[in-house]
Every structure is written in structure tokens, then in C-alpha cells.
Amino acid sequence: MVSGLSTPEMPTPVNLQHEAASINALTATKSQHVATAIRIDDVSVTFPIGRKGCRTVLENISLDIEEGEFVVLLGETGCGKSTLLRMLLGQDRPTSGSVSIAGSLVQRVDARSSYVPQKYSLFPDRTVLENLTMGPETSKYHIFGRLRPSFRPFRRQVREEALRQLSHMGLQPSDAAKYPHQLSGGMQQRVAIAQALMMKSRVLLMDEAFSALDPATRANLQRLLRSVWSETRPTVVFVTHNTAEALFLGTRVIVLARQNREDHCGSRVVLDMKLPALGMNLRNNGQQFLDLVEHVERFSRGDHHNPSTGFDDSNDLPETLNAFPLDGETL
Amino acid sequence: MANLSPFDIQARPNKLLTQAFSCLIFLVCIGLYMQTSISRHRENPEDRIVPSGHQLVAGIRSAVLEPAEEDDYIPADNASTWERLHHSMIWKDTVSSGRRFFISLFLLVPAVILALHIGLFPWFGAGFLRFVLFFDKIVALSLLPILFIVFGIDEWSKIALIVIGVAPTMILDVTQMVKAVPQEQIVKAFTLDANNFDVAYRVVFRQIMPQVINSLRLNLKPMMLFLFAGEMIAASDGLAYRIAIMRRHMGMDVILPYVLWVALLLFLIDFSLRVLNRRLHPWFQA
Numbered sequence: 001m002v003s004g005l006s007t008p009e010m011p012t013p014v015n016l017q018h019e020a021a022s023i024n025a026l027t028a029t030k031s032q033h034v035a036t037a038i039r040i041d042d043v044s045v046t047f048p049i050g051r052k053g054c055r056t057v058l059e060n061i062s063l064d065i066e067e068g069e070f071v072v073l074l075g076e077t078g079c080g081k082s083t084l085l086r087m088l089l090g091q092d093r094p095t096s097g098s099v100s101i102a103g104s105l106v107q108r109v110d111a112r113s114s115y116v117p118q119k120y121s122l123f124p125d126r127t128v129l130e131n132l133t134m135g136p137e138t139s140k141y142h143i144f145g146r147l148r149p150s151f152r153p154f155r156r157q158v159r160e161e162a163l164r165q166l167s168h169m170g171l172q173p174s175d176a177a178k179y180p181h182q183l184s185g186g187m188q189q190r191v192a193i194a195q196a197l198m199m200k201s202r203v204l205l206m207d208e209a210f211s212a213l214d215p216a217t218r219a220n221l222q223r224l225l226r227s228v229w230s231e232t233r234p235t236v237v238f239v240t241h242n243t244a245e246a247l248f249l250g251t252r253v254i255v256l257a258r259q260n261r262e263d264h265c266g267s268r269v270v271l272d273m274k275l276p277a278l279g280m281n282l283r284n285n286g287q288q289f290l291d292l293v294e295h296v297e298r299f300s301r302g303d304h305h306n307p308s309t310g311f312d313d314s315n316d317l318p319e320t321l322n323a324f325p326l327d328g329e330t331l
Numbered sequence: 332m333a334n335l336s337p338f339d340i341q342a343r344p345n346k347l348l349t350q351a352f353s354c355l356i357f358l359v360c361i362g363l364y365m366q367t368s369i370s371r372h373r374e375n376p377e378d379r380i381v382p383s384g385h386q387l388v389a390g391i392r393s394a395v396l397e398p399a400e401e402d403d404y405i406p407a408d409n410a411s412t413w414e415r416l417h418h419s420m421i422w423k424d425t426v427s428s429g430r431r432f433f434i435s436l437f438l439l440v441p442a443v444i445l446a447l448h449i450g451l452f453p454w455f456g457a458g459f460l461r462f463v464l465f466f467d468k469i470v471a472l473s474l475l476p477i478l479f480i481v482f483g484i485d486e487w488s489k490i491a492l493i494v495i496g497v498a499p500t501m502i503l504d505v506t507q508m509v510k511a512v513p514q515e516q517i518v519k520a521f522t523l524d525a526n527n528f529d530v531a532y533r534v535v536f537r538q539i540m541p542q543v544i545n546s547l548r549l550n551l552k553p554m555m556l557f558l559f560a561g562e563m564i565a566a567s568d569g570l571a572y573r574i575a576i577m578r579r580h581m582g583m584d585v586i587l588p589y590v591l592w593v594a595l596l597l598f599l600i601d602f603s604l605r606v607l608n609r610r611l612h613p614w615f616q617a
Binding site: 089091108109110111113114115117119120121123124125126134135138139142143179180181195196199201 | 513514515516518519520521522523524525526528529532533534537538540612613614615616
């Protein structure tokens, strides 16, 4: 069903201490020859609340995301990771700072990036096939362009491609005529990914795309996404609050957390970590994976200032496992 | 034995019993009417207030087969039933009321389009929303004298009354529907390289279409209400005009069939819109 991705053994052990030390060095040692796909330059976001109060969500975020990276934005609920993704989309504007994709500023939502949200990712009034063909059709023929005679052969061509994409995503051709409400949640997200891929844009933004799915479906989709990514290597920014998912999917994990609960204090990047390109999971990396989960979660909880308490606390690990149940693919 | 207690929420009456029970009140009403009619006719055989079955049939016959009093048309002796029906009173009234009704229905289309723009385009919202909110609070019937002065007492004042009465509510309703479309859908459409009009008409409008039709179905009754108000006050034909005229000589034998005929028409329009909605939008849930 899924074009399966084998996860070979990762020979090089990840040195946690080294990782933590190299956080700051990462931006500096970034290789110059790889093009920057997304540049987030000193972005701060403040929302007004009430009459005169205001709440800072993000504070001085600066990131360079290279072409072909699989970046996972990780953080606890309300840390602003979805807000940051909306900035990348162009749906919201930063209060200060700027976001640019492929060298030009992001001012409004456009086709530079594809988008897979958690819910409402498909158009309910269109069948699966129409959902898939919608992107290429609208980008070439806008509302009245559809009346032109060249539209019909083009549509036929797009349909064939959509059917190919559909079977690639592990759906049956008979699903093509179904409406989204007739599909399960996992199927819907498969179609949503296919729909995004039809646009062939180099940037794919996903907002908690698998968070509403049950663990088994979620694991399947994670494998699917990994294999899709390793085929064409688009730049992916994937927002999640699940650490195990982040470590499995990403080649780079960015953790956002706020320093304290005050309104004026927004989230900052507290951890920026490269991962082995093949992804990690519990089966292949064992204890090392668990340690890494714990390590990352300490950052997202915001208690990395005093690492001694975190490391020495023997109750910490089981608690972490309860708080972030590991998914099917990790067990 | 099934539980027959009427105050049992968990009762499970069988289908036949349910059907029979739902007819009961209809039968009671018809029975009461007949009882009243018979007793009144016993006292006065010429009673017109509660016409008997014979009188009703005669009334329906004259309404369906004979021209209106004010018409000069005299059917030929050998005229076919269709010919007579075509020139009959009820036909004439239905056509003239129906024309007003459908013209105003057609005029609601721009209102819906405007509502789509108000809900979706910030500049339209800024320009129109507050005015529509204000206009919605004006009682449309209070504008009727003004409309008569402006448009005269012919067709357009009545059509204007219907549109002015129903359009603001419709606009506000549709605006709410547009705003209820998840933001994700609009963002997604833009990432699929849609332009503004693609998003407005091919994403949002398509999605709210079934709800718009449902809203229209709910507004059929207010439309009919405004139509009847206009016709009863100033008209020379139309269903409500006839009902108002018949009141003068207590023509209950015509009024009652007219009332039921209007109800039937309204039901048929509502039903066909419902069927149309289901056919056109198989994806629509609830």
C-alpha cells in the first residue's frame, strides 16, 4: 500500500552533549553552497488582548531553512509554532521582522508553498479527483479561462496525473469519485498530501497534519511522508507537538518555548538540532532515541536551564513517556 | 403490548400506528368543520360562513373554470376544459402573484452575490455590512407607503416590498455562512494558485450554495407574507387580492380553496428546492 521506506540502521551514535553544544554553532557553520529556501529574519509577533494589554507570542525568531530540509517545529500547546507557520504561509504578518521564501518576501498567501492543515484540508464539495486536479487547473486556467477550448485536453492530462498520484499515495482508483466525507481521517490526509504535491511547489507546510489520527494510521502516514520527501526532497516545515513524531520525520528539529509565563515574554528558539537524514525511531535507535526524546522535551518544557535536576531525576523518563505516548512506528 | 403512554420518551410505537396517529388531528379538524357546517345549514340552508361540501365544490368549480368577475372574457359554449382553465380566475391570480414572486426571487440573486462579497472581501464588508445591519432593522411594511409614492401602486412597489423585506435578512444570513467557511479552505485555495474570484466563486460560493438554498427555503414564507400584504392593500389581481375581495361578500367557498391552494404552492416550491438541493449537492451533510 505505502511505498515503504526501510529505515536502515544508523551507524553513527548521536552524542547528546555534542548536539546541545552545537546548537549555537549550527547557524554559523551552515554550508554556503546550499540555497536557503526559507529565511525567517528576526520575527516577533504580538497580539493585542483586551483594551490595552498585549501578548507576545514569538520573540526575535531568526532561522535559515535550507532547500530540501525536513524541519519539524516542536513545542508545547500555545508556544506559537502554528503562528510561525501562518507567517510562512503569509496568512498572518509578523509584528516586526520578515519572512522570505525562495528569496522574495512573503506578503500574502500564494502558490510558493503548499499547505496541509490538520482539518478542513480538502474541499468538501469536490470529489477526491476534483480535489487533486483543482490545483493545476486553477493555476493554469482561472475562473473564466476554463471556458477556453484548450482547457479540456489539459484537464484530461491533469486527471491522468492525479490518478497516478492517487495510487502513489496508496489509494484505490475507486476512491477517486468519493467525496471527502466518505473517507476516513487518514485517507483524507493522504488525499490532502497528494493535493499539495500536485502543485509541485518546493515548500510544503504542514500544520499538525497527523494530530487528529489514531496511532496506527499516523504511523503509516509518517512513513508515507518520509518516503515522499526522500523522493523529491522538497523543503518541509512540519508543525507538531509530538516529540517522537518529530524525531522520526525530521532532519532538523526546532523547539520553540517561552522562558516564563509572562505575557510580554514570547517564545524563542530554545533548541535547533540536526538529525540523521534517515530519521530515528525507537526500534532502530533504542535507548538513544528515548534519551533524545527526553532531552528535547526538557527544552520544550522550558526547564533546560538546570539540566542537573532533569537528568538525575529517575522518575522523569516514565513521566515523559506518559505525557507523549510513543506512536506505532516508534514501538 | 406496546407502551401507549403519551408521556413515555422511550416508547417505540410501530410504524403503522405512528402514521395513523399523525393523521388524527387532520381528521378531527375536518370532522369539526363538517359538524359545524351541517348544524349551521340546518338553521339556514343559505349559510355562507361555513360552506358545505356542495358549496365548496361549486366555489372551486367557479374559481377553476370560470373567469373572474372583472374580466370580459366569455367562454364559448363548446370551450374545452383547458381553455376554460386558462382563462379562469384562479389561473389569472396565480400567474400574476407568481410573476411578482419569481421576479423578486430573481432579484434576491444579486443580494446573495453581494453577501458573498461582504463576507469575503474586507473592503466590501467595511462598506456594506453596517448599512445592511441598520437596514435590516427597518420594518419593511412601514416602508410600503413610501414605496407606493415612489413606485406607484403597480407591480414594482410590491416587488420592491418583497425584496426590501427579505434581502437584508438573507444578506446577513449568507454573510454569516461565508464567514463560517474554515479559514484553512481559503488559505489552501490560495496555495493552489487560485485568484480572488476563484476563491470567491469556485471555493466559497460552491460550499455555501446548499446552505443558501436552505436559507431561501426558510425565507419563502416571509416573501409570501410581504407579497400578500402588498396585494391586499393595492392590487387589481393576485391570490391575496382575490381573498381580500371575497371577504366583502363572505365568499368563504372561494377563500378556503384559495388558502389551501397557496399553502400547496408554497409546499411545492419548498419541496422542489429541497429535492434540487439534494440532487445538486450530494456531498452536503445535514
